[in-house]
Amino acid sequence: MTKQIHLAAHFPGVNNTTVWSDPEAGSHIEFSSFVKLARTAERAKFDFFFLAEGLRLREQGGEIYDLDVVGRPDTFTVLAALAAVTSKLGLAGTINSTFNEPFEVARQFASLDHLSAGRAAWNVVTSWDAFTGENFRRGGFLPQDQRYARAKTFLSTALELIDSWRGDELAVDKAHGVFLRDPDAGSFAHRDDHFHISGRFPVPRSPQGRPVILQAGDSDEGREFAASSADAIFSRHGTLEAGQAFYADVKGRLAKYGRTHEQLKVLPAATFVLGDTDADAQERADVVRHQQVSGATAIKLLEQLWNADLSGYDPDGPLPDFDPVDGENTIARGRASVRMHRDPLATAQEWRGIAESKNLSIRELVIQVTGRQNFIGSAATVAERINELVQADAADGFILVPHVTPGGLDEFADTVVPLLQERGVFRTEYGGDTLRDHLGV
Amino acid sequence: MTSGPHLAVALDGVGWHPAAWRLPEARPEQVLTAGFWLDQAVEAQRGLLDFVTLEDTLALQDDPFNPSTDGTDRVQGRLDSVLVAARIAPATEHIGIIPTAVATHTEPFHLSKAIATLDYVSTGRAGVRVRIGWTPQENAHFGRRDIGTPRLADAHLGDQRSDIADLFDETADYVEVLRRLWDSWEDDAEIRDVATGRFVDRDRLHYIDFEGRWFSVKGPSITPRPPQGQPVVATLSHAIVPNRLAARSADVVFVTPTDRADAARTVAEIRDEQAKAGREQETLHVFGDVVVFLDGTTATARDHKKRLDDLAGAEYRSDAHVFTGTPGDLVDLLLDWHAAGLSGFRLRPGAVPHDLTGITRGVAGELRSRGLFRNAYEADTLRGLLGLSRPANRYAA
Numbered sequence: 001m002t003k004q005i006h007l008a009a010h011f012p013g014v015n016n017t018t019v020w021s022d023p024e025a026g027s028h029i030e031f032s033s034f035v036k037l038a039r040t041a042e043r044a045k046f047d048f049f050f051l052a053e054g055l056r057l058r059e060q061g062g063e064i065y066d067l068d069v070v071g072r073p074d075t076f077t078v079l080a081a082l083a084a085v086t087s088k089l090g091l092a093g094t095i096n097s098t099f100n101e102p103f104e105v106a107r108q109f110a111s112l113d114h115l116s117a118g119r120a121a122w123n124v125v126t127s128w129d130a131f132t133g134e135n136f137r138r139g140g141f142l143p144q145d146q147r148y149a150r151a152k153t154f155l156s157t158a159l160e161l162i163d164s165w166r167g168d169e170l171a172v173d174k175a176h177g178v179f180l181r182d183p184d185a186g187s188f189a190h191r192d193d194h195f196h197i198s199g200r201f202p203v204p205r206s207p208q209g210r211p212v213i214l215q216a217g218d219s220d221e222g223r224e225f226a227a228s229s230a231d232a233i234f235s236r237h238g239t240l241e242a243g244q245a246f247y248a249d250v251k252g253r254l255a256k257y258g259r260t261h262e263q264l265k266v267l268p269a270a271t272f273v274l275g276d277t278d279a280d281a282q283e284r285a286d287v288v289r290h291q292q293v294s295g296a297t298a299i300k301l302l303e304q305l306w307n308a309d310l311s312g313y314d315p316d317g318p319l320p321d322f323d324p325v326d327g328e329n330t331i332a333r334g335r336a337s338v339r340m341h342r343d344p345l346a347t348a349q350e351w352r353g354i355a356e357s358k359n360l361s362i363r364e365l366v367i368q369v370t371g372r373q374n375f376i377g378s379a380a381t382v383a384e385r386i387n388e389l390v391q392a393d394a395a396d397g398f399i400l401v402p403h404v405t406p407g408g409l410d411e412f413a414d415t416v417v418p419l420l421q422e423r424g425v426f427r428t429e430y431g432g433d434t435l436r437d438h439l440g441v
Numbered sequence: 442m443t444s445g446p447h448l449a450v451a452l453d454g455v456g457w458h459p460a461a462w463r464l465p466e467a468r469p470e471q472v473l474t475a476g477f478w479l480d481q482a483v484e485a486q487r488g489l490l491d492f493v494t495l496e497d498t499l500a501l502q503d504d505p506f507n508p509s510t511d512g513t514d515r516v517q518g519r520l521d522s523v524l525v526a527a528r529i530a531p532a533t534e535h536i537g538i539i540p541t542a543v544a545t546h547t548e549p550f551h552l553s554k555a556i557a558t559l560d561y562v563s564t565g566r567a568g569v570r571v572r573i574g575w576t577p578q579e580n581a582h583f584g585r586r587d588i589g590t591p592r593l594a595d596a597h598l599g600d601q602r603s604d605i606a607d608l609f610d611e612t613a614d615y616v617e618v619l620r621r622l623w624d625s626w627e628d629d630a631e632i633r634d635v636a637t638g639r640f641v642d643r644d645r646l647h648y649i650d651f652e653g654r655w656f657s658v659k660g661p662s663i664t665p666r667p668p669q670g671q672p673v674v675a676t677l678s679h680a681i682v683p684n685r686l687a688a689r690s691a692d693v694v695f696v697t698p699t700d701r702a703d704a705a706r707t708v709a710e711i712r713d714e715q716a717k718a719g720r721e722q723e724t725l726h727v728f729g730d731v732v733v734f735l736d737g738t739t740a741t742a743r744d745h746k747k748r749l750d751d752l753a754g755a756e757y758r759s760d761a762h763v764f765t766g767t768p769g770d771l772v773d774l775l776l777d778w779h780a781a782g783l784s785g786f787r788l789r790p791g792a793v794p795h796d797l798t799g800i801t802r803g804v805a806g807e808l809r810s811r812g813l814f815r816n817a818y819e820a821d822t823l824r825g826l827l828g829l830s831r832p833a834n835r836y837a838a
């Protein structure tokens with residue numbers, strides 16, 4: 001059976017994917033930029049709009065990192081405001097389970113779901129570092145190995161609060177003066193190793209009941225968490241082989257939770273560069289890569305692998321002749337990507353091999369080995385490729401990350417989406433009103 | 442702006458009277474929808490009011506002045522007021538929006554960026570009313586801390602320590618953190634210098650390094666300095682201890698005088714505390730709260746209130762003065778209190794929509810016809826409407 005594709009729009013983030021130096025690049029904080037991207041996504045009938053989260057400004061070498069976009073709004077506040085200027089688009093926010101309490105997050109998502117008439121989604125992330133914790137009264141006390149334990153119970157506790165209203169409690173009987181049918185509506189009592197709370201949840205049941213749950217962890221525990229609890233998983237595996245392996249892995253974990261494959265959508269992050277022809281797109285992609293990785297950025301990215309100060313190195317020269325510094329990565333703080341280098345020595349060896357065989361400078365090497373765009377080509381090529389990946393079970397769709405704010409999705413919406421619609425693999429109108437309707441979960 | 446009083450409205454569901462939801466024109470089944478709140482904000486904006494406030498706590502509604510046997514005869518259930526504020530902001534243009542946040546159980550870092558963001562989505566019309574979360578119910582919802590046994594009565598004891606005084610002192614620290622975080626980015630921190638590849642000038646970003654008795658916060662904020670620089674901070678006060686919080690931390694304080702003499706006394710006490718806090722040079726607006734039941738004649742206004750009291754089975758009681766009468770008589774009272782030192786009023790409509798339009802059309806119209814209220818919005822920001830300048834950044838060299 002031909003699968004229907006799901007698409008989401010990621011507001012460009014605070015990493016070097018986002019090209020702020022482009023003449024087209026607009027504000028990353030003015031509300032008008034969020035409105036613009038969200039309206040484009042809704043015009044293109046996307047499933048949802050997505051915001052990432054980072055609760056401390058990134059640092060490298062003990063200083064605030066200044067080469068990428070810095071600064072972002074509060075997630076709930078922007079999503080609630082976007083509910084005013086969109087009517088069908090899902091509104092997904094990344095909210096961490098360490099620096100919050102279940103009661104307040106449950107209240108916020110239930111409120112967002114009411115205010116958007118059923119369009120709220122929660123991307124549950126588990127960042128736990130003490131560096132970020134310095135911004136919070138509760139601190140960053142959580143040992144790394146406990147983060148999914150806390151995330152799991154955080155999520156189940158928040159859902160327990162949301163579920164404390166069944167949906168039939170409001171009588172609103174003016175004549176008899178009965179507003180509430182059940183004097184105990186919203187009662188809850190929860191006790192486990194992490195939370196000991198009780199009382200009454202103040203938000204009656206929202207249109208979706210529960211917000212859509214997304215998960216974005218890659219580790220074994222992260223995948224298990226997604227299989228047990230999430231409606232969709234946001235992954236890094238957007239290529240055919242890696243995507244298929246990831247897809248099979250997480251879908252394979254569903255059965256033991258009594259869930260079917262349709263109940264967990266796999267949505268890798270994906271970047272794209274379009275052109276009138278494939279060759280034209282390749283050329284543009286090359287320009288974009290050089291915008292994304294300046295000489296200064298190349299050195300900083302290399303430092304993250306090397307775990308050492310490389311400011312003395314020439315980005316147009318060769319790699320350092322020493323190996324990455326062993327031990328805990330202390331050079332860059334506040335970014336999840338650091339943990340991608342799980343074996344720095346092996347990665348460095350691999351990079352060295354590539355650099356030597358192709359005679360690449362530091363900058364050209366970094367351009368090659370980090371974050372190449374997923375989809376490069378004419379609209380027809382990109383539409384074809386996206387559909388292939390979905391039909392080949394490498395994904396159920398993609399969370400697209402434009403590299404220019406806020407207009408970076410326009411061309412995709414205008415040229416690729418119509419081709420997907422022509423093929424009958426993407427909706428031409430929203431079939432329902434809620435995000436659960438769009439995702440079929 | 443004229444020399445008349447500022448005028449705001451306190452939105453709380455279908456109105457402040459516990460039986461307001463039972464009136465035929467009330468829309469209690471819609472209190473959880475965006476449109477319900479938007480309609481009220483738009484109505485307040487039509488009346489050219491300075492701002493709306495949105496009531497909130499971290500628990501189900503509970504009115505200690507008008508207790509209910511089991512709560513089933515009241516509107517129960519409400520949305521997070523910061524999100525409601527954000528939802529109505531893009532659909533309004535001029536009116537200030539002040540949601541309520543509980544300091545005791547929340548993170549100042551989160552609230553600071555939420556209110557900064559509210560300021561962005563409203564292009565400069567955000568404020569926040571901070572309050573303590575002193576009830577055992579709210580505390581049990583978080584289950585994280587021992588707040589002792591705070592008693593509201595102790596807030597009148599100005600010269601001794603109490604658990605309630607601790608909660609207010611902690612709230613002053615909390616507001617200090619909000620304010621430092623709003624300033625933690627200088628206005629021109631974003632430079633987008635293509636030549637050097639730098640998006641920000643990190644010398645214009647500042648750690649706030651707050652360390653207090655209850656918490657420490659490093660900073661800087663993840664959100665750039667909001668359009669107003671410092672969004673408006675408000676508090677509600679009935680006693681000396683919260684007066685001190687207002688004097689130290691707020692731009693607007695809501696008070697509940699019973700008559701003109703009480704209004705004058707309250708203002709004097711707040712000014713005294715403001716001087717002790719070293720803020721006598723700064724504007725701190727003292728707004729009087731009044732619950733209003735309005736109609737065209739005194740007799741019909743009384744009928745309106747009596748009908749509500751009959752439905753509730755008890756006479757309405759409040760922490761604030763309760764006015765029943767015509768907009769004209771209310772304006773006489775407000776002007777009298779205004780002359781005693783109150784810079785404005787936050788009117789609490791007894792029933793919505795009846796008393797909301799009584800305020801936005803009746804009271805605002807009456808003030809305007811006496812030449813004491815604006816004919817059009819004279820500023821684009823809430824600070825501007827309140828005569829507050831955009832403050833310098835405390836960290837700017």
Ligand SMILES: Cc1cc2nc3c(=O)[nH]c(=O)nc-3n(C[C@H](O)[C@H](O)[C@H](O)COP(=O)(O)O)c2cc1C
Nearest residue numbers: 052053094125126127216217218219222234235336
């Ligand atoms: C595609 C993707 C996007 C992520 N986005 C965020 C984010 O916006 N904020 C955040 O704090 N963590 C984010 N994370 C981090 C994860 O939530 C998680 O904390 C991290 O990957 C470590 O968990 P793991 O060991 O299971 O991968 C993201 C992870 C992935 C794979």
